[in-house]
Amino acid sequence: MKFIPSQFPQLKQYENKWIALTHPDDEIVGSGTDAASAIRDAETKGYTEVFLFKLFPFDQLYIGNNEV
């Protein structure tokens, strides 16, 4: 699944999780509640070169490290 606005309903499942993205295509190829499990999820699908991204809650803005 592409990480793009038209996918918003499907992206909700990844809220507050780590996602594993391909570059430069921004395809979500793995996810997990922790970084290691997102990598493992991507690896089981054959993706070894991924970039992890923590997807924070969609209803919160970032102002510095606001959830310390």
Added chain:
Amino acid sequence: MKFDYRKVPGKTPTAPWISRPIIPIRLSAGRRTVGLDALIDSGADSSVFHAQVAEVLGIDMKQGLQQTFFGATGEAASAYFHEVQLQVVGLADPIKILAGFTDSPGVGALLGQADFFQRFQVKFERYKDQIEIKPAKR
């Protein structure tokens, strides 16, 4: 190297996505490497990553030098600093940085002033939705 701002979902399906200066990097320790999409945070004193990133890199987080830090709320939290290698995707040479690791839930991957801004020229062009990163020339 130029990067587009990364857009992240807004509050509702129809809310505009939020642009943030997030770039792809690789962080390495020993023989392990992890790819991350990291937020360039010019207001952060240091680069800080979540504790789970330390786990992936095989770093025993709490063996590092402990440092207290605070965020916008003013509440204190701990980070533990370790030397790691950082490579901006698309740039040739990795650099050594002292990176903090914390289990604070508000931290994913942040690139801050110490090391990152000292070693790279960072040009924010939000009006173009573009960030330019170059190795700094002294």
